[in-house]
Amino acid sequence: xxxxxxxxxxxxxxxxxxxxxxxxxxxxxxxxxxxxxxxxxxxxxxxxxxxxxxxxxxxxxxxxxxxxxxxxxxxxxxxxxxxxxxxxxxxxxxxxxxxxxxxxxxxxxxxxxxxxxxxxx
Amino acid sequence: xxxxxxxxxxxxxxxxxxxxxxxxxxxxxxxxxxxxxxxxxxxxxxxxxxxxxxxxxxxxxxxxxxxxxxxxxxxxxxxxxxxxxxxxxxxxxxxxxxxxxxxxxxxxxxxxxxxxxxxxxxxxxxxxxxxxxxxxxxxxxxxxxxxxxxxxxxxxxxxxxxxxxxxxxxxxxxxxxxxxxxxxxxxxxxxxxxxxxxxxxxxxxxxxxxxxxxxxxxxxxxxxxxxxxxxxxxxxxxxxxxxxxxxxxxxxxxxxxxxxxxxxxxxxxxxxxxxxxxxxx
Amino acid sequence: xxxxxxxxxxxxxxxxxxxxxxxxxxxxxxxxxxxxxxxxxxxxxxxxxxxxxxxxxxxxxxxxxxxxxxxxxxxxxxxxxxxxxxxxxxxxxxxxxxxxxxxxxxxxxxxxxxxxxxxxxxxxxxxxxxxxxxxxxxxxxxxxxxxxxxxxxxxxxxxxxxxxxxxxxxxxxxxxxxxxxxxxxxxxxxxxxxxxxxxxxxxxxxxxxxxxxxxxxxxxxxxxxxxxxxxxxxxxxxxxxxxxxxxxxxxxxxxxxxxxxxxxxxxxxxxxxxxx
Numbered sequence: 001x002x003x004x005x006x007x008x009x010x011x012x013x014x015x016x017x018x019x020x021x022x023x024x025x026x027x028x029x030x031x032x033x034x035x036x037x038x039x040x041x042x043x044x045x046x047x048x049x050x051x052x053x054x055x056x057x058x059x060x061x062x063x064x065x066x067x068x069x070x071x072x073x074x075x076x077x078x079x080x081x082x083x084x085x086x087x088x089x090x091x092x093x094x095x096x097x098x099x100x101x102x103x104x105x106x107x108x109x110x111x112x113x114x115x116x117x118x119x120x121x
Numbered sequence: 122x123x124x125x126x127x128x129x130x131x132x133x134x135x136x137x138x139x140x141x142x143x144x145x146x147x148x149x150x151x152x153x154x155x156x157x158x159x160x161x162x163x164x165x166x167x168x169x170x171x172x173x174x175x176x177x178x179x180x181x182x183x184x185x186x187x188x189x190x191x192x193x194x195x196x197x198x199x200x201x202x203x204x205x206x207x208x209x210x211x212x213x214x215x216x217x218x219x220x221x222x223x224x225x226x227x228x229x230x231x232x233x234x235x236x237x238x239x240x241x242x243x244x245x246x247x248x249x250x251x252x253x254x255x256x257x258x259x260x261x262x263x264x265x266x267x268x269x270x271x272x273x274x275x276x277x278x279x280x281x282x283x284x285x286x287x288x289x290x291x292x293x294x295x296x297x298x299x300x301x302x303x304x305x306x307x308x309x310x311x312x313x314x315x316x317x318x319x320x321x322x323x324x325x326x327x328x329x330x331x332x333x334x335x336x337x338x339x340x341x342x343x344x345x346x347x348x349x350x351x352x353x354x355x356x357x358x359x360x361x362x363x364x365x366x367x368x369x370x371x372x373x374x375x376x377x378x379x380x381x382x383x384x385x386x387x388x389x390x391x392x393x394x395x396x397x398x399x400x401x402x
Numbered sequence: 403x404x405x406x407x408x409x410x411x412x413x414x415x416x417x418x419x420x421x422x423x424x425x426x427x428x429x430x431x432x433x434x435x436x437x438x439x440x441x442x443x444x445x446x447x448x449x450x451x452x453x454x455x456x457x458x459x460x461x462x463x464x465x466x467x468x469x470x471x472x473x474x475x476x477x478x479x480x481x482x483x484x485x486x487x488x489x490x491x492x493x494x495x496x497x498x499x500x501x502x503x504x505x506x507x508x509x510x511x512x513x514x515x516x517x518x519x520x521x522x523x524x525x526x527x528x529x530x531x532x533x534x535x536x537x538x539x540x541x542x543x544x545x546x547x548x549x550x551x552x553x554x555x556x557x558x559x560x561x562x563x564x565x566x567x568x569x570x571x572x573x574x575x576x577x578x579x580x581x582x583x584x585x586x587x588x589x590x591x592x593x594x595x596x597x598x599x600x601x602x603x604x605x606x607x608x609x610x611x612x613x614x615x616x617x618x619x620x621x622x623x624x625x626x627x628x629x630x631x632x633x634x635x636x637x638x639x640x641x642x643x644x645x646x647x648x649x650x651x652x653x654x655x656x657x658x659x660x661x662x663x664x665x666x667x668x669x670x671x672x673x674x675x676x677x678x
Contacts, residue, residue, distance in 0.1 A: 019299070022265055047178045047262045048541075049480025049495045056474060056483050072298065074492055082485045130438050131565050132413010136590070157566035158411045158597070160590045179478060199500055211572050216499030217478050230478070255600050256572040287412045287565060288437040289538060311651040312417070312440035319438065322538050340642075341649035365642075373588045 001031040004058050005097055006068040010038045015091045018069020021050030027094060028063055037061070051075030058084070067097055071109055122278075123268070123300040124402065125154075127285040127293060127324075129316030133308040134336040136160045137369055137379060138391060139284040142304075144245070144380040145395045150281040152271045153250035154296045156236065156259045161284040162250045164378055167243030171270075175251065177235035177260050179215035183208050187227035194219035194228055211256050236263060240270055247274050259286055261295035268296075289323045297323070302330040302402050304360070309338050309345035317348065321355060332401065334361035334394055358401060361394025363387050404559045404578040405429070405675060408602075410594025412565035414586045415614030415638065417441050418648055419667075420562040422655040423582075424529060426668035429558040433533035434574045436519060436546045441562050443651050447524035447531040455534070455546045456515040458498040462489045466510035473502035473511060494541055519546035530557075543570050551577040567601045575601070580675040581609040582635060587621035595623065599632065610674035612667060613637035633674045636667045 006023035007014045017023035021043040028037040039061070043054035051071065055078040058066060066079060067087045079086050087106040089097050100106050126142070128135035139161060143149050153161035181202070183194075188206055195203040198219055202212035210233075219228045235257035241248050249271040251263060264286075271281055283300070286292040297303060303324050307317040317333070324331045333352045338345040345362065352359045366387035372379045379388050407420040417435075421444045424431035433441040460482075462473070469487040481495035482502060493516060503511040518540045523532035534546040547570060551561070554577060561578060564570040575581070581602050585595040595611070602609050609632070613623050616637035627634050638644065647654055654660040 022269065043480075045262075046480050047260050049492060050261075050265075052480040052483050052492055052495070055485075056480075059483075059485060070299070078483050078485050078490065081490075128412075130413065130440065131411060132415075157568055158590075158594045160411070160593065163589060163593065197500065197504065199498060211569075214497050214499065215478055216497055216501050217476065218499050218501040218504055221476065221501060221504045253567070255567055255597070255604065256569060258568040258570075289536075294541065308649070310649040311443045312438075315440065315443065316438045319538060337645075340645055344649060365645075370588070370640075373590060376589055 001065065002061070002063040003029045003031060003065045003067065003098070003101065004061070004063040005029070005094055006041070006066075007094055012095045013093050015093060016067065016069070016089055016097050018091050020066075020068040020071050020075055021046075021054050023054070023068070026054070026058060028061055029098065049074070052078065055079055065101075067101060067106065068109075076109070122402070123281045123283055124398075125283040125285050125296050125300045125303045126306060127296070127303055127320055128287055128306045129289065129320040130312055131158075131287040133306045133313060134363070134369070135287075135306045136284055137373070138304075138306050138334070138336065138363070139282055140164050140378045141380050141388070141391045142395055142398070143282045144378045145392060146280050146282065148279050149246060150271050150275040150279050151246065151248040152267050152281060152283045153248060154259075154264050154267055154292065155284050155286050156251040156253050156263060156267075156292070157286065159250055159252060162241060162248050164376055165241070165243035165245055165248060167241040167248070169239050169241050170247075171240040173238045174234050175236040175238045175263060175266065176232040177257065177262060178233060179217070179230040180210050180213045180233045181208050181215065181217070181219050181228050182231050184227045184229070187225045189225055189227075191224075193222040193224075197222050235260070238263070238267065238270065240274060246279075247271075249274070259292035261292070264292050264295035289319050293320075293323065297329055300329060302332065304398065305331065305333045306336050307333060307348060308336050309341040309348060311344065314344060314348055314351065318351070321357065330402075332358045332360045332398065334359070334363060336363045337365040338362040339364045360397040360401070361390060363390040363394070403580065404554060404561060405671070406561045406563050406575055406578040406581045407584060408563040408571060408575075408581060408598055409565060409584040410567055410596070410598035411585075411590055414584050414591060416565065416584050417444070417562055418614065418638070418654065419582065419584050419612055420560050421445050422653065422664045423667060423671065424560040425527065425653065425655045426664040427558070427560065427671065428528060429560040430530040430532075431560055431562070432531070432550060432554075433562045434547050434550060434570075435562055435564045436534035436536040436543045436550070436570075437564065439533045439535055442522070442531065442533055444653055445526045445531055447526035449522050449524040451523045453521045453549070454517045455519040455521060455549045457518050457545050458513040459493055459496050459516055460491060460502050460511050461514045462491070463510045463512065464488070466508045468508060470508075472505045472507070476501045476505040494539070497542070518542065521546070521550055544573050547573050567597050571601060575605050578607065580607050581605075582671060582675075583609060583611050584614055585611060585623055586615045587613060587617055587619075587623045589622070592622050592626055595626070599630070608675050610635040610671070615640040635670045635674050636663075638663055638667075
């Protein structure tokens with residue numbers, strides 16, 4: 001299971017970054033292999049559509065779970081359609097985030113918000 | 122916690138009020154997101170702690186030495202930005218379509234500097250602001266950047282007051298998303314009411330707690346009442362009605378926040394409004 | 403002759419000046435402040451025609467699309483996303499640039515149109531009026547502005563610009579031969595006037611200043627104009643009765659008290675902007 005966390009740093013004691021689209025990094029923790037991959041968030045530099053850029057990046061990484069502060073309507077829709085489970089958390093250390101996640105203490109992100117899109121027909 | 126002050130149309134007194142509120146709230150972080158007409162910071166003299174080049178989108182740059190003048194780029198550009206093998210940087214939207222058709226590698230997208238951003242320390246606290254390059258647009262990125270910078274310098278999590286941009290476009294959207302509350306400053310004119318409605322629709326779209334105040338309300342009590350009715354039927358909070366006061370012009374000319382003029386009737390009304398706002402946020 | 407009315411700062415009186423000056427000069431009035439078009443509140447023209455402003459957006463055909471993701475990579479605006487082997491478009495981020503169609507090797511991308519705004523036109527007295535309205539939530543005003551201005555005929559037009567000095571304003575200025583900058587005598591007014599002067603100077607067109615809410619003194623605007631050799635077309639005094647008339651949506655030009663102000667401004671505009 002690959003768990004993605006939006007963070008402000010690259011380490012285990014770095015804090016979770018509550019923004020999704022404009023966070024600094026994504027840390028992807030593989031709960032099976034213990035491997036940790038740190039990526040610079042592509043949405044960070046985006047003039048617009050940051051949430052979409054970040055979502056595209058994580059979808060490509062095939063994560064199963066995302067833990068962040070909140071998701072804008074565009075990101076939320078993409079994450080939901082892809083079937084990634086989203087949880088919200090405060091800006092605490094990554095190690096604590098994972099602890100809480102493992103204990104099932106994190107709340108899921110649910111949002112009804114307008115997202116406007118077209119695309120495949 | 123971010124309180125964003127918006128106005129819809131310009132000239133309603135948004136900056137006068139955001140400045141006054143920032144003075145009344147005392148220990149605050151200020152962000153001047155009205156980047157195309159940056160007036161918030163003008164009340165405060167300070168020392169720039171940081172100045173950064175800010176790169177917004179991209180623009181296409183043509184390397185004349187590699188260009189064989191085949192004209193493919195001109196054909197493909199939907200913004201009329203390429204004419205006679207010259208790129209008009211104002212028309213160019215940085216889409217890169219031209220780079221995709223050029224077989225000579227003569228066109229590339231480069232980051233475009235669109236603004237200077239500053240973190241300025243004043244004796245009243247820190248203000249994050251930007252100065253736009255001419256013809257450059259405030260973008261979601263710039264506004265988000267200013268908000269983020271302000272957070273970086275706001276470790277003790279003071280209240281942040283954001284002087285927003287006019288209108289209902291991208292920069293306004295970027296100031297509103299994720300903020301805690303919005304205060305819309307309107308004026309009792311037909312134009313003011315029309316524009317208030319547009320901003321309210323935008324805030325509802327983004328589900329932000331919205332408060333309204335009517336500035337210079339006694340210029341036209343009839344329209345002021347219309348506005349009040351609209352605010353009530355929309356389920357929003359009317360937090361203040363500020364009377365027209367010549368002292369405001371004086372405060373602008375002397376570049377001192379209205380809160381320095383204790384005789385001012387507008388000032389008293391703003392203080393009263395601040396009490397209302399505090400109860401709500 | 404196309405004259406743009408602009409101001410660096412909002413709320414200085416652009417619409418007051420442009421609506422009344424249009425009547426005084428007998429010029430057509432065009433409201434390019436498409437996010438907050440207020441001119442019609444005053445002029446109240448009878449609307450004869452409404453046009454939709456459409457922009458193109460890509461449509462991806464499932465049959466041809468193999469979800470290679472090249473279009474997503476090519477899009478500079480993050481308007482496309484690849485999810486579950488389908489491509490999604492976020493319309494409001496799309497600039498309609500065509501890059502996605504260019505990179506698609508499978509012919510899966512074509513274009514359709516969607517509405518982003520409207521153009522209303524009509525007449526009042528002898529002048530033609532038109533305005534652009536950007537639909538709420540739409541971030542890009544330029545397509546509306548372009549459609550509004552592209553059909554300017556060889557008549558005389560007064561163009562009420564958006565506030566500020568952004569892309570919207572620059573796109574409006576491309577269509578004009580002269581400009582009037584509206585300002586107010588305050589530090590803010592001066593600060594933003596300087597920026598507006600910077601923009602207009604890029605276009606090499608004649609321009610002049612109108613001081614609204616004027617105190618009649620040798621204020622900082624007058625001092626600045628002298629120093630920079632910029633002509634002042636005239637001014638509108640700072641008076642409560644004027645502010646009140648404006649608040650009611652009244653046309654100042656129709657008021658015998660205020661009409662002479664605008665007649666004078668109209669004559670001076672012709673002089674300063676070298677119109678014959």
